[in-house]
Amino acid sequence: MGKREYLGQLELMVLLAIARPSSRDAYGVSIARDIARSSGRQVALASVYAALERLERKGFVISSLGEPLVARGGKARTYFRATPAGIKEARETHATLRRLSDGLSGLKGQPA
Amino acid sequence: MGKREYLGQLELMVLLAIARPSSRDAYGVSIARDIARSSGRQVALASVYAALERLERKGFVISSLGEPLVARGGKARTYFRATPAGIKEARETHATLRRLSDGLSGLKGQPA
DNA sequence: GCTTATTACTTCTATATTATAGAAGTTATG
DNA sequence: CATAACTTCTATAATATAGAAGTAATAAGC
Numbered sequence: 001m002g003k004r005e006y007l008g009q010l011e012l013m014v015l016l017a018i019a020r021p022s023s024r025d026a027y028g029v030s031i032a033r034d035i036a037r038s039s040g041r042q043v044a045l046a047s048v049y050a051a052l053e054r055l056e057r058k059g060f061v062i063s064s065l066g067e068p069l070v071a072r073g074g075k076a077r078t079y080f081r082a083t084p085a086g087i088k089e090a091r092e093t094h095a096t097l098r099r100l101s102d103g104l105s106g107l108k109g110q111p112a
Numbered sequence: 113m114g115k116r117e118y119l120g121q122l123e124l125m126v127l128l129a130i131a132r133p134s135s136r137d138a139y140g141v142s143i144a145r146d147i148a149r150s151s152g153r154q155v156a157l158a159s160v161y162a163a164l165e166r167l168e169r170k171g172f173v174i175s176s177l178g179e180p181l182v183a184r185g186g187k188a189r190t191y192f193r194a195t196p197a198g199i200k201e202a203r204e205t206h207a208t209l210r211r212l213s214d215g216l217s218g219l220k221g222q223p224a
Numbered sequence: 225g226c227t228t229a230t231t232a233c234t235t236c237t238a239t240a241t242t243a244t245a246g247a248a249g250t251t252a253t254g
Numbered sequence: 255c256a257t258a259a260c261t262t263c264t265a266t267a268a269t270a271t272a273g274a275a276g277t278a279a280t281a282a283g284c
Contacts, residue, residue, distance in 0.1 A: 006243090012209070013118075029232075045234085046234095047270050047272095075279080100146070105203065118270090140261070156246090162243070166241090
């Protein structure tokens, strides 16, 4: 079995945010918003763009330029979609985490 | 709400491996084995020890020296347990990922 | 009709944090 | 000495951060 690395935490979140079926027309800012909403924490936009670049280099997402938008001075946005390999990767990581968290929900954590 | 960072990917896996109820007497090597088994990928021992240090610094795990072991020349192992804060953190990260992966399992990924 | 602002992103620079490989260290036996 | 079963160290690479800067068409102000 070849040597593969684990996706970084933010890379995984970005990939999930793109791969989920409820995600349409994902782009940098919308992805960051998605993650902030799901996690309750802020994420630096620069981090999201950096993660997107890495994910694309690895073949897990693919980008395409949209149409010019009046809303942003005729500039087009860059949209992202997950590739089949990306969805596979996300699912595998997810499965790994699920395996590692067996019974976690039954445990008592710190209150509040 | 203070500014909090996301746990690294390996930190999360290490924390989960320690926090899960089926984990008894977790220590560096056993944690690495656990992760390798759950993920199907190798993880560098040095990475696990580094992650453990960080998790302890952050108050998510706590270490204690076991008893001298004949099996390893009278040296004791260092065992780790998750703190309540650690369990809380693991649960939160887990919940975030679950929220981000809504419907992911229904998607088609790359075959094989 | 020209600046200057505004909008909604995207990119850049510099730095900090996390993860890696591979070698070295430890301590009582064999 | 060599071995066993970890643990630590060194050096480097990959990932993530903050905050500033860049971009292109309209909108505002004079």
